[in-house]
Amino acid sequence: MGVFSRFRKETEGATTIEFLFWIPVMVVVIAMTVDAVMLMNHNQTMFNLARDASRAVAVGAMTPSEAEDSLSSWKSSTGSTVTVVDDGSGFVTTTIKTPFSSAGNMSGLFLKGDLGATAVMWIEGGTTSGS
Numbered sequence: 630m631g632v633f634s635r636f637r638k639e640t641e642g643a644t645t646i647e648f649l650f651w652i653p654v655m656v657v658v659i660a661m662t663v664d665a666v667m668l669m670n671h672n673q674t675m676f677n678l679a680r681d682a683s684r685a686v687a688v689g690a691m692t693p694s695e696a697e698d699s700l701s702s703w704k705s706s707t708g709s710t711v712t713v714v715d716d717g718s719g720f721v722t723t724t725i726k727t728p729f730s731s732a733g734n735m736s737g738l739f740l741k742g743d744l745g746a747t748a749v750m751w752i753e754g755g756t757t758s759g760s
Contacts, residue, residue, distance in 0.1 A: 664733040668744065671732040675746035678703060679723040682713055686721040687750035693721065700725070707731050710743075715752065722749045 682696040691699065693713040700711045709727040716722075726745045730737025 660735060664735045667733045668729075668736055671727065672744055672746060675709075675725045675727060675744070676748065679725050679746045679748035680750075682711075683721050683723040683748040683750040686713060686715060686723075687752045689754070696723065719752050720749055721752055722747065 726743040
């Protein structure tokens with residue numbers, strides 16, 4: 630019994646033990662922060678691509694199918710789906726959806742579904758019901 634009572638009273642290394650308990654928690658917090666930043670960056674990139682595709686169709690530089698084809702490398706590298714729609718209402722809508730599993734490192738483990746970005750542009754020079 631004397632060995633255990635001496636072990637309880639000994640304080641050398643106590644800080645090291647506490648530090649070892651906190652290391653996994655801190656690693657997980659840092660990894661989740663990095664993953665959240667990666668998701669935000671991926672979402673902003675998707676929005677920029679959607680905006681550029683909608684803009685190209687809105688000014689008449691591309692047709693909706695050409696705009697979709699221009700994003701084919703993005704689609705193949707990320708597993709995304711891209712739709713560019715001009716429904717005749719005077720607006721063009723581009724929607725990009727990417728699975729969470731390809732957008733971040735850890736997010737695919739916890740989040741199901743898709744990360745999405747949508748951009749809507751008014752077709753310039755087109756006739757709308759208000760003009």
